[in-house]
Amino acid sequence: MPNPNAAVTIDAHQHLWKYNDRDFVWMSGAMGKLRRDFLPEHAQEVMREAGIDGAVTVQARADG
Helix, strand or coil, X not given: CCCCCXXXXXXXXXXXXXXXCCCCCCCCHXXXXXXXXXXXXXXXXXXXXXXXXXXXXXXXXXXX
16 A cells, blocks of 8 residues: 655656657757657656656647
8 A cells, every 4th residue: 555645756847849840940950959759758767767756747839
């Protein structure tokens, strides 16, 4: 049975996106490491290894 008093660790600010150069024009060539998809499945393993139990995600681009 889980301990109801156990601490929970939350990543309080996480950006996720499916990259394309049309919608993310603000990502210059100098931001090459960011010019790819960042989706929940990409974060899960890293979060697990870091002991993070959950995350709060934020919108990375404005809608139309």
